[in-house]
Amino acid sequence: MKKIILAILLAGVAVLLPQVVITQRPLADLIPAGPLLYLEAKDFGALIRDWNGSNTKGAWLASANYAVFSRSRLFLRLNDAQREFGTAAGFDPDMLLVNSAAGSDSALALYDIGNLEFLYITRMPSARAFETALWQSRAKFQPRKSAGIDYYVRQQQRRLAAFAVTGGLLLIATQEQALASALTLIAGQTAPVMKQEPWFSQAAVSQPNAGELRMALNLERIKRTPYFRSYWIQRNTGELAQFGSAMVDLDRTAGEFRERRTLLRTEPAPDLRSSEASVSELSRYAPDGAGLIRGWAKPDTGFAMDLIDGLLNPRAARDAGTHAPQAGDPDAIVGTEQDLETRIDESVVAGTGAAPDMQPVRKLLDGNPPEAMLEVGASRVAAGGVFVATDRAIAILGARAWDPAAAGANVTVAGRVLIIANSDELRTRMAARAGSPAILQGAAYAALYRHARELPNLQRMMSLIDFPSLHAMPEGARQPMFFSENLASLGRALSNVESMSLESHDDGAALRQAIVYKLQ
16 A cells, blocks of 8 residues: 555656656757858668669769769869778778768768868767777777767878767767867857857758758858869859858658758848749740740840840851950850750851841830740750751740830730740740740749650750761760760659759848759
8 A cells, every 4th residue: 555655656746847858959059160061961871771772873873974973073082082081091981881870860061172171970879880880990090088078080191080979979070170179069068169150040040941951051151162163063153142151951752852942142132022923924925845934033134135146046156356265254154055056165157147136126125124034945856857946935024015016027926925936836826825824933033844855855956966976986985975975864864853843032132942853
């Protein structure tokens, strides 16, 4: 009886006592200040397993695109860094190490792009961490302490390898100070932390819900590095100059990947949200079967004229000149995605026909500034079944109705909508779609690319582009051809992607983008 009474009393006391819930600290709380880039995965091990088991990985590794990349300067520099880390650590840092060191919740902070100085933290049971090659090789390392926590360091030549195992965390670093500072934060002591830096804190507030994979970028610092200007494939560092930081989140489902981006400006820009509906309204004119659809709200007249000129006069001759060329601008765009038929390694041949007169269109746009602009394109096999033609059109929504008499050739007017195309049939079809459902959502910029529809024709087109050079060189004595083998193989590796859509919303302070990759 006494035992029963005692049990009841203890149960009552347990109910009255405050409940203590042990929670894990977010990994962002443990990252020392100063990184240029921060990457976090909710389950890094699962991502690695999914990638290793995917058909996409096998297709890409077997592709000409990967073959070219594996001989690139960037790839070779990464290989050198991997070998140097292996020398410092005393063993080969291969995929076995990656798999063994891939825990659940994981984070990577990159502090120096050129020297690849990073700090990696992952959650895993200590028993599993003790099985990793790093821990098994600890006798080769120098033991040290930070905030009373043991860590291990080994340096060979200019590369350093360091690691620690504590409290269910495995830490790996190529910068000792970053590892020591992280251990200080883990111990609950004060140290400068990334989470309190404005570039990160502001980006985290602007996009609070972390995805399955999250990336934060300190663009203010990244833009100043020479490596960014050398290796950034978009070559648009001038356009990125207005942004100070960015947050990107990715979520996956069985049928699609969803990416969310927020880019924060250092200085406010015009708020375009009130103009976004015009893009959706204009997208009603996009024809069925278009492979590419892009829409802009409030486009600059000069930008609109450049796009129209590229449509009507794609092979415009350039002046030969009598002086040596100026040094290349690393931000300059060499060609456009609308002109994949012009070889960029050969001089442009002057056309024999007269260029279209652009003055009537310029006069129209000056008198009725665009509210929105739409570009559509679709590839098709031309008559005869050999060549591939690309039908393209541009539609412009004006503030008021256009003057049909002033439009000129190659132009159709449908009230407030002006349609310019390189195909009479496409222009007629678009003009008849005024009451059709909108294809794009309202946005400052929106785009839809139907990869599955366009890939077969693009592969045929690329083969035709490279055909003369492909057969002029003996087999085995050449690099993969850029269009028909390099780019085409990348398209085939991503053949499980049906389409990609993008919506961009601009409130002046931030640019927010939503990208959806729909899978086959």
